Amino acid sequence: MKMVNRLFTFIHPIRHLGEKNYTGKYAFIVTLGSAILLEIINSTFTLEQSVFSVIAIFWFMILIIYFSFRFGTNGGTMAVVITLGYYFYIIIIRDNNPTQVNQSIRSALFLGLAYQSIAFVIGHLKQRIDHLLEQETLQKQHLQIIMKQLPDGLIITDNQGNITHNNDHVKKILHTPIHKGLNISHITSLLHTPNTRRPVQKLQSSWLSTLRSKRTIVNQEYVIKSKNSSDKHITLSITPICNHQGQLIASVMTIRDTTIQKESEQRKDDFINMASHELKTPITSLKLYIKVLENHIKSFPTPKTKQITKSLKDQAEKLQDLAHVLLDVSYIQTGKLKLHKTTFRLDQLISEIITEMQAKDKTHHHQIETLQPLKVHADKLRISQVITNILANAVKYTNINDTINIRLTRSNGHALISVKDNGIGIPKNQHQKIFDRLYQANRTSQKSYPGMGMGLYIAKEIIDKHGGNIWVESKPKKGSNFHFSIPVE
Amino acid sequence: MPKRIIIIEDDRGVYEAMSILLEDEGYDVLVVPNGTNYAKHISAYKPHLIFLDMLLSGVDGRDICRHLKNDANTQSIPVTMISAHPSAKDSITKCGADHFLAKPFDIDELLDLAQRFTSKTN
Numbered sequence: 285m286k287m288v289n290r291l292f293t294f295i296h297p298i299r300h301l302g303e304k305n306y307t308g309k310y311a312f313i314v315t316l317g318s319a320i321l322l323e324i325i326n327s328t329f330t331l332e333q334s335v336f337s338v339i340a341i342f343w344f345m346i347l348i349i350y351f352s353f354r355f356g357t358n359g360g361t362m363a364v365v366i367t368l369g370y371y372f373y374i375i376i377i378r379d380n381n382p383t384q385v386n387q388s389i390r391s392a393l394f395l396g397l398a399y400q401s402i403a404f405v406i407g408h409l410k411q412r413i414d415h416l417l418e419q420e421t422l423q424k425q426h427l428q429i430i431m432k433q434l435p436d437g438l439i440i441t442d443n444q445g446n447i448t449h450n451n452d453h454v455k456k457i458l459h460t461p462i463h464k465g466l467n468i469s470h471i472t473s474l475l476h477t478p479n480t481r482r483p484v485q486k487l488q489s490s491w492l493s494t495l496r497s498k499r500t501i502v503n504q505e506y507v508i509k510s511k512n513s514s515d516k517h518i519t520l521s522i523t524p525i526c527n528h529q530g531q532l533i534a535s536v537m538t539i540r541d542t543t544i545q546k547e548s549e550q551r552k553d554d555f556i557n558m559a560s561h562e563l564k565t566p567i568t569s570l571k572l573y574i575k576v577l578e579n580h581i582k583s584f585p586t587p588k589t590k591q592i593t594k595s596l597k598d599q600a601e602k603l604q605d606l607a608h609v610l611l612d613v614s615y616i617q618t619g620k621l622k623l624h625k626t627t628f629r630l631d632q633l634i635s636e637i638i639t640e641m642q643a644k645d646k647t648h649h650h651q652i653e654t655l656q657p658l659k660v661h662a663d664k665l666r667i668s669q670v671i672t673n674i675l676a677n678a679v680k681y682t683n684i685n686d687t688i689n690i691r692l693t694r695s696n697g698h699a700l701i702s703v704k705d706n707g708i709g710i711p712k713n714q715h716q717k718i719f720d721r722l723y724q725a726n727r728t729s730q731k732s733y734p735g736m737g738m739g740l741y742i743a744k745e746i747i748d749k750h751g752g753n754i755w756v757e758s759k760p761k762k763g764s765n766f767h768f769s770i771p772v773e
Numbered sequence: 774m775p776k777r778i779i780i781i782e783d784d785r786g787v788y789e790a791m792s793i794l795l796e797d798e799g800y801d802v803l804v805v806p807n808g809t810n811y812a813k814h815i816s817a818y819k820p821h822l823i824f825l826d827m828l829l830s831g832v833d834g835r836d837i838c839r840h841l842k843n844d845a846n847t848q849s850i851p852v853t854m855i856s857a858h859p860s861a862k863d864s865i866t867k868c869g870a871d872h873f874l875a876k877p878f879d880i881d882e883l884l885d886l887a888q889r890f891t892s893k894t895n
Contacts, residue, residue: 561857561858562857564857564876564877565784565786565787565857565876566786567876567877568786568787568876568877568878569784569786569787569789569790570786571877571880572787572790572791572794572880573786573790575790575794575880576790576793576794576797579794579797580797604877607877
């Protein structure tokens with residue numbers, strides 16, 4: 285039975301599509317064998333001329349078509365050559381009349397031409413199919429090699445979320461067997477939120493709705509809990525793939541193991557946190573000593589001693605601000621920035637801050653355009669920090685004696701604070717970046733501006749936590765107009 | 774008679790400057806640089822106010838505060854706890870401290886506190 289199956293598989297031409305085996309030897313053996321067999325049958329049973337002709341023409345035509353499709357143009361051509369040889373043999377052996385011989389040879393040649401055309405067309409068709417199939421196989425292999433060697437876990441699903449392809453990294457990252465046909469919900473059920481470490485409940489539905497709306501999920505952070513080792517941090521991205529008609533046909537999910545990166549970030553955050561706390565004690569001591577010094581030199585005041593104690597105080601103040609900035613950044617990074625909300629009059633707070641700033645620094649004019657009385661429920665200290673930061677920036681980036689305009693209005697249930705200056709301004713491509721950590725606008729400008737590039741980053745985090753918005757309108761050399769809004773009570 | 778203040782603090786830079794400043798303001802100041810034998814000093818010195826650091830080497834300032842507030846002889850002495858961790862405020866309130874100062878505190882606030890608390894106690 286096995287032999288029959290093997291023979292059937294060997295004979296079946298469709299089974300061999302894609303194989304580039306273009307030999308003529310089987311065509312030679314089988315066609316020659318057929319001719320000999322036909323000769324034996326004819327000599328044994330003395331077939332009628334017409335029956336013999338029909339068999340000779342159609343049987344050999346079938347062989348030529350078969351070998352063309354099984355072994356390409358080589359197989360077909362070999363069958364044509366043997367067939368024509370056999371035809372000439374018959375003509376020479378059986379026809380005695382020279383006129384008939386000539387006529388038969390012409391017919392045979394004509395038939396041979398037709399056979400060769402068939403062999404050529406079918407043979408080339410077969411070879412073309414082989415080539416295309418080979419290309420497809422190669423492409424698949426390339427894709428598999430690429431998928432295998434990608435540093436990230438890769439999953440491809442159909443439009444229902446069933447896995448069609450995945451690489452081995454997925455199993456390593458997720459610590460679970462993944463195979464084709466498995467639904468993506470199996471993976472989403474393993475994910476936990478980074479902060480609370482609770483399972484992500486709604487990801488499955490949100491994932492599908494995201495895909496259907498053809499939106500992309502980029503670098504979403506999750507945690508995978510492990511029984512044997514420490515938790516694994518991953519980032520997950522999902523891209524919907526649509527056809528030319530815009531219909532969802534697949535999705536690509538990439539999973540990156542960010543555990544090492546997270547651990548190093550954690551160490552960095554821990555260090556910043558520790559360093560900013562450790563700075564507080566010497567700063568306290570420094571401030572106390574300055575006060576002691578101030579008291580002791582009160583008895584012999586000179587302009588110089590006054591100036592020195594003022595400078596000492598200012599520098600200690602700067603050091604203290606620096607420690608606060610570091611601590612705030614550390615709180616933000618570790619998700620520990622907490623708000624202590626109270627209800628207060630925002631217009632009064634702004635007035636107090638401006639009065640305090642004007643007392644300290646008389647180089648700029650603070651002009652209040654509008655100050656609508658508004659009550660807000662917010663963290664007073666933090667909001668005060670944001671206002672002070674924006675006002676300080678306005679002072680920093682404008683010339684001495686310039687005016688800074690301040691507005692507080694109500695807009696769509698929000699308190700809207702605007703601080704406008706006519707300073708150096710910010711190019712449009714930096715309007716978003718200035719709220720990023722460590723980003724400082726106008727770094728390339730000739731004049732240097734002190735600062736760590738943390739103020740607006742902290743301000744944005746504070747405003748975001750209040751459910752508000754912060755943004756800027758600005759053009760280089762035309763000044764900046766900073767706005768932020770927080771919900772009114 | 775000048776009012777007496779005890780500073781229980783292990784950082785030399787802080788306690789030295791604090792004691793000079795408070796002495797300049799007219800207080801009598803005793804520094805206890807480690808928290809181990811504070812009870813003996815307090816009973817002998819009878820302070821009107823105690824400044825107590827939260828994180829002393831080897832001792833938790835909150836435990837000292839709890840002991841002071843549970844002892845009938847010392848419970849009436851106002852205790853101001855000092856810490857570099859503002860988040861510790863809740864736990865400090867729970868241990869019975871009368872006030873909390875977050876490092877780096879405002880010097881005027883310190884002097885104001887000293888004046889306010891010492892004027893209450895005899």
